[in-house]
Amino acid sequence: MVVPSRGRPENAERLAQAFIDTQTEADLYFIIDNDDPKWNEYAKNENIKCLPADNKTGGCAASLNTGAIYLLDFTQFPLYDYFVFLGDDHLPRTQNWDKAFIQALGINTGIVYGNDLLQGENLPTAFGMSRDLVTQLQGMTFPGCIHLFFDNFVKQLGIDLNYLKYLPDVIIEHLHPVAGKAEMDEGYARVNQPKWYEEDLLTL
Template structure:
């Protein structure tokens, strides 16, 4: 099984996925797989399939097609199966770009040192404040059944991972590991329909409510499940 499998939910941006793949190929040195999760109703589905063909069968890039569940739903749909077949599991947006050579190996090494926990690098926007990209030990997902709280659609996933890592006492920030976030909030990309949908005031309010409810009612239970999870 791979040391690390990273899920990349993506819609309408096959060019973004290709740019991420190119950056991944240039910088990845670990036993890491990039799993692109694409909606079956994506109007650019053929473009994604073409990008996969261009990768010439490199097993480090995989494409999975399924129903549209938005970012949170997609992560939760794929994460249990991925976690069962990979020592560690992670998330990258299709607008993240690894810049540091060996970034994934450094993530894996940090997770091995933690035993159970969460690691993230410097996205050059949020830095230590939020893990907009993340890797975690697979037992976290196997114990809870989720990668983010059910009902969380897009925003506040990074707040969840930060809160969970802190509650576990097992989170590590790697400031010298650059995984740049090419987000329009930092004028590194143009606003498109996907960004507008994901970052509306209504979406923010709804996802914040899911996060705050989870933090108040479920976080401690997740921590208990993770700590009690049997490890071979």
Template sequence: MPAELLIIVPSRGRPHNIAALHDAWLRAETTDAAALLVAADDDDPTLPDYQQVCGDRGIELAVGPRLRLAGTLNQHAISRAPHHFAIGFFGDDHRARSSHWDARYLEALHDLGTGMVYGDDGYMGERLPTEIAMTSDIITTLGYMAPPGPIHLWIDNCWYDLGHAIERIRYLPDVLIEHMHPIAGKSQDDAGYLEVNHPDAAERDRLAYAHWLETGFDADVAKLKALL
């Protein structure tokens, strides 16, 4: 029987991060109600290492063309949504620190019925869901998990806006899913971080987010309110 909650982790060039994420996952006593799906690119030079790490640890690995964060997340979220009560996203630099965090997430989502939940990432806190879980009916209703436009940045702003617009987003301050990001001083920059945080890339995603707010947000909110 499929897990109630599927966490999708798109990753490139960081197989060591998957090992660290999974170590934290186990230390946090994550239950069988949650499953992990790592999504890797078929042109990633480190793909054999992903296959080794995931094979050794029994982690599901999906390999496909490089679609960047939003594209990869949507590909797997849309196809898997019918099979799970909820779909979540972790970056490969997120680490579950709170015991049974998944049970807390599912408790909140079942209470909401339809909605989103996120915890404290140790940096942005309530201000932004840098990781998230949402009921699958949101994804099937909208036809996406990550709104069209942004490639990497500003996607979490979209989730925050949608969740608050329908009044179905819940922040759990006592559940720590730590974001080991360079901007928080918790890791070193690498090629992946430099690519997505380049000023040109950041501005492109900011403009794409603004365009979605102007042209797509109201219609998407209306679809979700009709679902409710």
């Protein structure tokens, strides 16, 4: 599980606890910007594995791709057959949801996603991906992405591959301000500037 995060160690702690509560067996890695002033707050939690990212973009896509590339290195990490992206504002609610993702993907090249109670089937705001795709992409989203539209990219990729699986009964709740489930903090305000929509759309 690859989770880019910046300035939200409390979200990381909440997500780590959700893994325990849902009996999730997958390894959980938080990708933290080198210059995050709250780095030490992440690192002091024994339930949190942290990997660094030299990310100056302000968005999470570069950190996501950095983390995925780290974890492809089977000389340093286990040989993972499946990769999952979660935001630090996602919260799994379904028991053994990671096993449901694995079962849905099987040996196929493709994408799987659950119900975030916000976008639902419309967009994979959190998603699983087969290892071969991560290898080909050298990450989990498109090159040049800063923060936005990579869920659109991933959905279209799954459609193009003819292997996009939506699991409506697997709940991975998106605790986002749009849903009224989080405060509009500095991070949300930063990545939702109009210029970012324009820049990411141009690179998509």
